[in-house]
Amino acid sequence: MSTSRSRRPYLIRAIYHWAIDNGYTPYLLVAADQPGVAVPMAFVKDGRIALDIGGMAVRDLNIESDPIFFSARFGGRAHELIVPSGAVLAIYARENGEGIVFGEPEPTEAGENVTPDTPPEPPKPSGRPKLRIVK
Numbered sequence: 001m002s003t004s005r006s007r008r009p010y011l012i013r014a015i016y017h018w019a020i021d022n023g024y025t026p027y028l029l030v031a032a033d034q035p036g037v038a039v040p041m042a043f044v045k046d047g048r049i050a051l052d053i054g055g056m057a058v059r060d061l062n063i064e065s066d067p068i069f070f071s072a073r074f075g076g077r078a079h080e081l082i083v084p085s086g087a088v089l090a091i092y093a094r095e096n097g098e099g100i101v102f103g104e105p106e107p108t109e110a111g112e113n114v115t116p117d118t119p120p121e122p123p124k125p126s127g128r129p130k131l132r133i134v135k
Contacts, residue, residue: 008106009066009085015099016053016063016091024093025054028068031105034087036067040074048089051081 012028019026028051030037032044039049053061053070061070067084086106092099 006085006106008088008102011100011102012068012085012088012091013063019091019093019099020055022093024095025052025057026099027052027092027094028083028088029090029092030083031087031089034084034105036082036084037087038080038082040077040079040081043074051083052094 016026030039030049030051031047032039032041032049033047039051043049051072052058053063053068055061057072059071062068067082068088069080069082071078071080073079088102089105090099090101092101
C-alpha cells in the first residue's frame with residue numbers, strides 16, 4: 001500500500017489564496033526548530049516565528065512547491081527563508097485570525113529534499129562585452 005501525500009501544502013495554498021482574494025494579510029506560524037527551516041533566528045520566540053507572507057512583505061514567494069521559499073526583510077536586512085510545509089503550524093489572516101491551525105509539526109519523509117531547486121548560474125562571458133545596434 002502506498003502512502004498518500006500530505007494535505008498540508010494544499011491547505012496552506014488554499015488559505016493563502018483565500019486571504020489574498022479577500023484583501024487580508026496571510027501569516028504563517030512556523031516551528032523554527034524543525035529540519036529544513038531557514039528563518040532569521042534572532043526573531044524566533046519559544047521556537048516559533050510568525051511570518052507575514054503578503055505581497056507587500058515578501059519577494060519571490062513560491063508557495064506552489066514544498067518547501068515554501070521567499071525573501072523578506074527583518075531589521076532592515078534581506079533574508080532568504082525556507083519553510084517546509086510540515087513545519088507550518090498555522091496559516092491565518094492577520095485581520096480576523098481566520099485560517100487553519102495544524103497543531104504539531106509534520107515530520108518530513110526520510111531522504112526528502114528540503115531545499116528548493118535552484119537553477120545553476122549561467123557561465124560568465126569571457127572577454128569584452130560587445131554591443132550592436134538593432135533596428
